[in-house]
Amino acid sequence: MIYTSTLKTPLGPITVAAENEALTGLWFFNQKYYPCQTAEWIDKSDYPLFKSLDSWLGDYFAGKNPKLDFKLNPWGTVFQRRVWNKLLKIPYGKTSTYGAIAAQLEAEKRSSPRAVGGAVGHNPISILIPCHRVIGSSGNITGYAGGIDKKLALLRIEQIFLSPQVRDDIDKGVFRTEGP
Structure with a gap:
C-alpha cells in the first residue's frame, strides 16, 4: 500500500x-x-x-x-537510481554539475550529461535527494522540476555561493539556462 x-x-x-x-x-x-x-x-x-x-x-x-x-526508496530505473545515489553524496551547502556526475558514472558505465540531466529531472524525492544542488557547468542555474524559484530558495537556505553574474541575473529576474 x-x-x-x-x-x-x-x-x-x-x-x-x-x-x-x-x-x-x-x-x-x-x-x-x-x-x-x-x-x-x-x-x-x-x-x-x-x-x-x-x-x-x-x-x-x-x-x-x-x-x-x-x-x-524512490521509484525509477536502474540508471536513474544510480544518478540519485550520486546526488545523495553531494554535501549540504555544496553543488555539482551534470558533467561531473556523468564523469563519476563514466567510470562505472557509459553516461552523458544529458542522460544525467534527465534522471536528475525525474527525481521523485525532492529536497532529500538533493537535485537542487546540481547546476550548469559554468555555474548557471538550470531547470528544476519543482520550479526555478524553489531551486533558488533551496540554494539560499543552504547558503550555497553563486557567482556574481548569476546573483545579478537572479536579482534582475533573469535565469540563464544551460544543459538538459
Whole structure:
C-alpha cells in the first residue's frame, strides 16, 4: 500500500508518499513529473514516517543540516537510481554539475550529461535527494522540476555561493539556462 499526505513548507505544500516504511516520493504541488496513478493511494497523515519527515523538513527550512533517519526508496530505473545515489553524496551547502556526475558514472558505465540531466529531472524525492544542488557547468542555474524559484530558495537556505553574474541575473529576474 502506498500512503500519502500533504505537508506544509515555507515554499508551499508538498505531497509525500511512502510504502513499506520508506519514503518513495516528495513533490511540490504542480511539479513536473508528478505521478499519474495516485487514485489508489491512501491518505494517512498520521503515518509515523510522515511525522519524522515533517520534523526533518522543519529543521532543513530552519537552515540546519538534519540527518536522515528514515529510509528512501524512490521509484525509477536502474540508471536513474544510480544518478540519485550520486546526488545523495553531494554535501549540504555544496553543488555539482551534470558533467561531473556523468564523469563519476563514466567510470562505472557509459553516461552523458544529458542522460544525467534527465534522471536528475525525474527525481521523485525532492529536497532529500538533493537535485537542487546540481547546476550548469559554468555555474548557471538550470531547470528544476519543482520550479526555478524553489531551486533558488533551496540554494539560499543552504547558503550555497553563486557567482556574481548569476546573483545579478537572479536579482534582475533573469535565469540563464544551460544543459538538459
